[in-house]
Amino acid sequence: MPWRTITVDDCKFTPTEMAVLQNIQGGTDGLQTRLDDTVGEFIGALNAAGYPTASDGSVPDQLRGHVLARTQWQFLADFPKLKSMLTDARKDSAKQADDMLAAIMQRKAGAIEAPAGTVSSAGNWNSENRLILRTHPAPPASQQFSPGQNAAPYANPDGPADS
Numbered sequence: 001m002p003w004r005t006i007t008v009d010d011c012k013f014t015p016t017e018m019a020v021l022q023n024i025q026g027g028t029d030g031l032q033t034r035l036d037d038t039v040g041e042f043i044g045a046l047n048a049a050g051y052p053t054a055s056d057g058s059v060p061d062q063l064r065g066h067v068l069a070r071t072q073w074q075f076l077a078d079f080p081k082l083k084s085m086l087t088d089a090r091k092d093s094a095k096q097a098d099d100m101l102a103a104i105m106q107r108k109a110g111a112i113e114a115p116a117g118t119v120s121s122a123g124n125w126n127s128e129n130r131l132i133l134r135t136h137p138a139p140p141a142s143q144q145f146s147p148g149q150n151a152a153p154y155a156n157p158d159g160p161a162d163s
Contacts, residue, residue, distance in 0.1 A: 003054050003061070004061065008032050012068065034074055038074065042059055042063055043057065045104040063112070065097075069093035069094050070097035073091065074094075
């Protein structure tokens, strides 16, 4: 997936909604400002969490929908007279975007594609340098015994993570 710059044209407003927005003083300018702010929030979160970012203000396609959903919701909230555009679907999408932003900041977002030309191991798969050690006796849920044998227990890869 590529990293691309998101523009106001990418915001998914219906033609009717766009006509309304264009008639509001500062409406489309406000949309660009809100988009720039949201892109900055995601890029800042990626940087803070150790994920590589592009220097051109682009975001990975896997975050594109989240950036747009958060932009739309926050922009529409700036204009109280546009309550009819604050649909449940947009609210749910904005919530998912907020959750993704929080996950990035907490380094729990999983693998996020690095921009072309960068090499990254930071951030991917919630990676941190860790030493994994199972002690004996291990918690019962994280080991299994071979059925019918008195063999030594072995690690259960499907067991809960060690604390």
